[in-house]
Amino acid sequence: MKRFNFKNKTIAIFLVGTVFLTYSFKSKFFEVAKQIEIYNTLFKELNMYYVDEINPAEFTDKAIKNTLKDLDPYTNFYNEQDVETAKIRRAGEYGGIGVSVFYTTQGIEIKEIYKDFSADKANLKVGDIIISVNGQSLKNMDAEQLSTFLKGVPNSKFNVEIDRQGSIIKKEIIRDKVVVNPVPFAEMINEDTGYITLTRFNEKASSEVRKAFKKLEKQGMKKLVFDLRSNPGGSLLESINISNFFLPKGKTIVTTKAKIKKWSNTYKTTNNPLDLNIPIVVLINERSASASEIVSGSLQDYDRAVILGKRSFGKGLVQRYRPLTYGTQLKVTISKYYTPSGRCIQELDYANRDKDGNVPKFSDSGINTFKTQNGRTVYDGGGVLPDVITKTSDKNETTEALLDSKAIFNFVTKYYYENPTIGKGNDFDFKNNDFKKFENYLKIDTTFLTNQEKLFKKAYLASDKNNISKEYENIKEKLFDIKIEEIYKNKDILSEIIKEEILQRYFYREGVYEHKLKNDKTIYEALELLNNQDKYNQILSGK
Numbered sequence: 001m002k003r004f005n006f007k008n009k010t011i012a013i014f015l016v017g018t019v020f021l022t023y024s025f026k027s028k029f030f031e032v033a034k035q036i037e038i039y040n041t042l043f044k045e046l047n048m049y050y051v052d053e054i055n056p057a058e059f060t061d062k063a064i065k066n067t068l069k070d071l072d073p074y075t076n077f078y079n080e081q082d083v084e085t086a087k088i089r090r091a092g093e094y095g096g097i098g099v100s101v102f103y104t105t106q107g108i109e110i111k112e113i114y115k116d117f118s119a120d121k122a123n124l125k126v127g128d129i130i131i132s133v134n135g136q137s138l139k140n141m142d143a144e145q146l147s148t149f150l151k152g153v154p155n156s157k158f159n160v161e162i163d164r165q166g167s168i169i170k171k172e173i174i175r176d177k178v179v180v181n182p183v184p185f186a187e188m189i190n191e192d193t194g195y196i197t198l199t200r201f202n203e204k205a206s207s208e209v210r211k212a213f214k215k216l217e218k219q220g221m222k223k224l225v226f227d228l229r230s231n232p233g234g235s236l237l238e239s240i241n242i243s244n245f246f247l248p249k250g251k252t253i254v255t256t257k258a259k260i261k262k263w264s265n266t267y268k269t270t271n272n273p274l275d276l277n278i279p280i281v282v283l284i285n286e287r288s289a290s291a292s293e294i295v296s297g298s299l300q301d302y303d304r305a306v307i308l309g310k311r312s313f314g315k316g317l318v319q320r321y322r323p324l325t326y327g328t329q330l331k332v333t334i335s336k337y338y339t340p341s342g343r344c345i346q347e348l349d350y351a352n353r354d355k356d357g358n359v360p361k362f363s364d365s366g367i368n369t370f371k372t373q374n375g376r377t378v379y380d381g382g383g384v385l386p387d388v389i390t391k392t393s394d395k396n397e398t399t400e401a402l403l404d405s406k407a408i409f410n411f412v413t414k415y416y417y418e419n420p421t422i423g424k425g426n427d428f429d430f431k432n433n434d435f436k437k438f439e440n441y442l443k444i445d446t447t448f449l450t451n452q453e454k455l456f457k458k459a460y461l462a463s464d465k466n467n468i469s470k471e472y473e474n475i476k477e478k479l480f481d482i483k484i485e486e487i488y489k490n491k492d493i494l495s496e497i498i499k500e501e502i503l504q505r506y507f508y509r510e511g512v513y514e515h516k517l518k519n520d521k522t523i524y525e526a527l528e529l530l531n532n533q534d535k536y537n538q539i540l541s542g543k
Contacts, residue, residue: 039063043056043059043060046059057079061077061079064077065077070353070357071333071350072317072333072348072350073350074315074317074319074331074333075319075330075331075332075333076330076331077324077328077329077330077331078328078329078330078331079144079328080326080327080328081144081147081148082329083327083328083329085147086321086329086331088151090202090203090234090235091202091203093177093178093179093180094151094177094178095151095152095153095154095156095175095176095177095178096117096118096150096151096152096175096176096178097117097118097119097122097124097150097173097175097176097178098113098114098116098117098118098119098120098176098178099111099112099113099114099117099119099124099150100112101150102406103142103143103146103147104129105139105140106129106131106138106139106163107129107130107131107132107138107139107141107146107163108129108130108138108146108149108150109127109128109129109130110124110125110126110127110128110129110130111126111409112126112504112509113125113126113508114178114180114508114509115508115509115510117176117178118173118174118175118176118178119173122171122172122173123171124162124171124173125164125416126413126416126504126505127164127165127409127413127416128162128163128164128169129162129163129164130149130150130160130161130162131161131162131163131168132160132161133149133150133158133159133160134158134159135159136149150175151175152175153175154175154176154177155174155175156174156175157172157173157174157175158172158173158175159171159172159173160172160173165417180200180202180204181204181208182198182199182200182201182202182204182205182208182209183196183197183198183199183205183208183209183211183212184197184199184509184510184513185197185509185510185513185514186212186213186215186216187216187513187514187517188216188219188220188221189225189517189523189527190527191220192220192221192222192223193221193222193223193224193225193527193530194213194216194217194219194221194223194224194225195224195225195227195517195523196209196212196213196216196224196225196226196227197227197229197513198226198227198228198231198242199230199231200231200232200233200234201231201233201234201235201238201239201242201290201291201292202234202235202238203235203238205234205235205238205241205242206238206241206242206245209242209245210245210274213245213274213275214274217275221278222278222279223278223279223280223530224278224279224280224281225280225281225283225523225526225527225530226280226281226282226283226305227282227283227523228282228283228284228288228292228295228296229283229284229285229287229288229309229522230285230287230288231287231288231289231291231292232287232289232290232292232313233289233290233291233292233293233315234290234291235291236254236267236291236294236318236337237267238291239253239254239290239291239292239294239295240253240254240267240269240294241271242295243269243294243295243298243299244269244270244271244273245273245274245275246273246274246275246276246278246280246299246304246305247269247273247276247298247299247302247304248269248273248276249269249270249271249272249273250268250269251268251269251298251302251340252266252267252268252340253267253268253269253294253298253340254266254267254294254298254337254338254339254340255267255337255338256318256334256335256336256337256338257335257336257337257338258318258334258335258336259334259335260334263320263334263335264335276304279530279533279536280299280304280305280306281305281306281307281308281526281529281530282295282296282299282300282305282306282307282308283308283309283522283523283526284296284307284308284309284310284312284384284386285309285310285312286310286311286312286313286383286395287313288309288312288313288384289312289313289314289315290313290315290317292312293312293313293314293315293316293345293383293384294337294339296312296384297339297340297343297345297384298339298340300339300372300378300384300387301339301340301341301343301370301372301373301378302340302372302373303372303373303374303376303540303541303542306387306388306529306536306539306540307384307386307387307388308386308387308388308389308390308522308525308526308529309386309388309389309390309522310386310389310390310392311382311383311384311385311386311389312345312383312384313347313383314345314346314347314348314381314382314383315345315346315347316336316337316338316344316345316346316347317333317335317336317337317346318333318334318335318336318337319331319332319333319334320332320334341370341371341372341378342370342380343368343370343378343379343380344362344380344381345380345381345382345383345384346362346381347361347362347363347381347382347383348360348361348362349361349362361381361382362380362381362382363381363382366381367379367380367381367382368380368381372542374540374541374542375542376540376542377542387539387540388525388529388539390521390522390525392492392493393489393490393491393492393493394490395490395493396486396489396490397486398450398483398486398487399486399487399489399490399493399494401448401449401450401451402448402487402494403497405445405447405448405449406447406448407441407442407445407447407448408438408494408497408498408501409501410441410445410447411438411441411442411445411498412498412501412502412505413505414441415437415502416502416505416506421506422502422506425503425506425507425511425514425515426514426515426518426519428499428502428503428515429499429519430495430496430498430499430502434495434498435491435494435495435498438494438498439484442480442483442484443480450479450482450483452479452482453476453479453480453483456475456476456479460472499515500512500515503515
């Protein structure tokens with residue numbers, strides 16, 4: 001009898017649970033359907049009765065992107081043009097002219113020129129603004145429209161008008177097949193130490209790293225500096241392949257945990273490694289993210305490499321592309337990832353924004369300790385912490401605002417046209433008097449304003465200007481002095497960034513890396529460590 005009652009109770013509980021789950025699912029589905037219906041009726045009413053014409057595609061695009069903005073910044077909607085751009089980024093090749101650009105109200109401003117591609121052959125310059133294509137003015141077009149003009153079928157021709165420092169130049173350009181090599185530089189630092197830089201994890205990343213490693217190995221490489229600084233990440237699978245180059249087959253590289261069970265996976269190395277013994281120093285900084293953190297985190301957890309530099313960005317989230325109707329896509333965050341020791345290095349907690357929309361840090365509520373294979377202590381909650389931290393200043397809020405503006409780009413454009421040559425790239429330096437020139441330039445720059453300056457300017461424009469113009473100029477000057485005082489705290493960082501931007505204008509990106517090989521303090525520190533095998537082994541042993 002007891003057994004019968006127990007069985008009946010179990011069945012009853014099961015039925016109640018099933019009914020509850022079914023009700024919960026139906027309730028959620030009804031709520032989604034309800035909100036979609038509300039939007040549909042709203043859109044129809046606006047389209048029918050709003051006094052001005054509405055662009056349906058633009059209206060919906062904005063509505064969707066506004067819906068997603070309160071989630072994390074990696075969950076995005078891609079319209080048909082965005083989908084093509086994302087495919088190009090992942091594949092690393094496209095039909096175009098070989099440039100990166102800014103989209104402005106004047107037209108398409110050239111930010112960087114890739115050596116030996118169409119733009120370079122046509123003698124375009126960084127800072128040129130393409131103001132018309134085939135007679136079509138680009139003025140006041142939005143970014144989505146502008147993005148369609150330069151890409152196209154390789155060998156197709158088009159005519160452009162360019163504004164170069166106030167002069168209008170006409171050119172005919174033939175599109176190339178542009179291949180973006182994620183390993184733009186791989187050379188020997190000295191007779192036995194190689195240097196490989198990886199700038200992104202596109203579909204060519206692991207094959208290009210392998211090729212670079214094999215090339216340097218033939219040149220006598222016995223030690224390696226692997227540079228992942230400012231690498232924003234990319235393909236999860238490519239990060240696993242690259243980790244596999246230096247770790248044995250069958251090792252766990254990363255574990256993902258998702259709401260959907262089938263997307264929770266453990267990824268292991270599946271190939272034979274390139275090398276298990278070569279001493280490696282991996283360079284990272286605060287802009288090394290995602291796949292860069294998977295590689296550096298796994299090599300650190302297995303004590304396979306010394307990590308040197310600054311704490312990485314802290315992106316422990318995985319995205320997947322989901323097809324939507326009419327050729328559009330959703331890139332959605334589906335899981336968090338964990339390094340082999342169990343660390344989640346995600347820094348920002350997007351699910352718990354405060355009432356003002358500010359995103360808290362996981363590390364604010366405490367960090368957890370984990371152990372590497374050799375028993376060394378490592379931490380979660382905020383990126384990969386290097387084994388050796390480089391001694392540079394920490395960027396303050398004002399410097400971050402400066403780097404987000406076009407002030408450095410504009411200053412270097414002015415510098416380029418004022419200085420026809422700068423001598424040999426390896427010997428170039430950005431000295432104190434050059435930084436003083438940069439400070440003076442900021443007095444006339446309109447792109448770099450602090451929050452205080454923006455608020456003060458807004459208040460002034462809304463006031464009776466005639467009565468307070470003198471006081472306004474005095475306070476404006478004081479705010480500028482405070483701004484300069486703040487950026488001087490990061491003079492070491494900014495001088496290097498400006499120097500690299502200048503070198504790139506004269507010698508392309510290749511020239512920047514050649515200069516770094518001889519002058520970069522972080523690379524020199526890595527080289528010193530590799531030359532001190534006892535210290536290198538001591539760090540990895542945890543003693």
